[in-house]
Each structure stands twice: as structure tokens, then as C-alpha cells.
Amino acid sequence: MSAGQLIDGKSMAQDVKRELVQRIDRLESETGVRPGLAVILVGNDPASETYVRGKVQDCRDVGIRSELIRLPESTTEEELLGEIDRLNEDPLFHGILVQLPLPRHISAERVIHRIRPEKDVDGFHPINVGKLVIGQESFVPCTPYGIMEMLRRTGISVAGKHAVVVGRSNIVGKPISLLLQQADATVTMCHSRTKDLPSHTQRAEILVVAVGKPHVIGPEHVRPNAVVIDVGINRTPEGKLTGDVDFEAVRPIASYITPVPGGVGPMTRAMLLVNTVRAAERAAGNVRG
């Protein structure tokens, strides 16, 4: 049986990082500016600890200066906002990332609003979200940005295609729908209240799944030769990582498919670095798009 080709996010992310090393060297030699990223972690959620360690290591790999600012669970909102004010003014840091989720006594909304939009490398600030909606240049959230980059690097054309997005989160579903539409796809958005999900997903030439539940998409949801992008990262009872798509069952039907792990995740991490370098280039007046 023929099988969908793997879109190897891990090796693609390595390509992106290699390209960034050169871009960072050029920026530094031309302007004296080395990109810097400040990562704030409040509390010690184990998953968040893993994520932020990964982000700091990624920065180290490509030559971005990074600082991990660890604050105790008991940190007040005012204290965290004060830390952001300090980093907003610090010219050594071009990007600020506050790892989510935050402890319950802190409003993520207030915190995100406080980050200067020019330093918002997560692309979560309403200014950046608004710019994305109206098609102005902005910081695009890393996961949807990574998905668009995966499609581009794989040579998959989007214009005129029917794309179906399952999931309507602010971080993935909404922004990827906008980006696909801006790339001239016809986009259908599905979500938890969608009736007869397969009737929609079966029409998808490009299917993006960002629900956060294991194997909600099986072969009965997938159109022959579809490109299947799986954003889910779920842990099975045995402790293994698995996507929102039943990979083994869907792969024979797809033309291309992303694995979990090793698909969208590594590209998400790489795009945070891209956003940070772009923030530094803009701060240095050395914009390359």
C-alpha cells in the first residue's frame, strides 16, 4: 500500500536553525547587536520546566543570548508586571516570553498586554493579533507560523486549496485559519460543536488538527491524498506521546503527514528563534522581513 510521505519537522527545524546562525552572525557583524530572549517561568509546573529548558537550549544552539527568569509560585501579579516593565526597557532583550499557564492568582491577559508588542515573540499581544487579522506585518504565534513554513518548505501549494482546521484556539486554530486564508486557501473551521465532523474534514485537501485529544481524527475523516498536519501532543496512559490524528491508520490515505513527536513541535520551537531574531533586526533597524 502507498503511504503518505512524512513531513520531518525535526530535520526542517535543524535547517531553520542553521540558517539563523548565519543571519545572527550577519546582524552582529553589521550592527553589533546580538539577539536576546528573556524567558519567564513562574512556579514549577514540570511540563513548563521542560518547555523552557528546551527554549533556552535552542537559543544557545544558534547564538541568541537568553536568560531564564525563575519566579516562585507565590509571585504576585504586580511583581511579575514589574519584571516585564524592566525587560521592556532592557535593550539586551529583544524578545520576552512568559511561559503559560500562569498560577491561578495571576491574569495571563494582563501579563500579555504588558509586554511591548515589539518584544512579543509569542505573538499573543492584541496588537499583534489585530495586525494578523488585517494582514499587516506582525509577530505570528510560533505554531501556526511553523505550520506555514512546513508547507512552504515541503513545496505544498496552498492557493485555491480547501483547508479544514479542527480547533479554534487563540494560539493555533484561529491564527492558522487566517494564515491559510491569506495564502489564498478556502478555509473551513471546525470545533467541538461542529455537527458531522467527517462531512467537513473529508473535503479537506489540507487538514490541520489542533484539538488536544488523542486520535480524534481517523481514516474515516480524511480525503484521499490530503495533507495532514497534526498539532496535538498528548500523552498515552503508557506515557508515550501521540497526536490528535491516528497516525498509523491515516498515513496510507494521506499524501503528506506530520508525525508526533517530530512534526509540528520542533518547528514551533524553531519559529520562536526566528521571531526573536526578527525582533532584534527590527530593533537594530536592520529589517530583512
Ligand code: GUN
Ligand atoms: N505554553 C504552552 N505553549 C506555549 C507557548 O507557545 N507560549 C507560551 N508563552 N507558553 C506556552
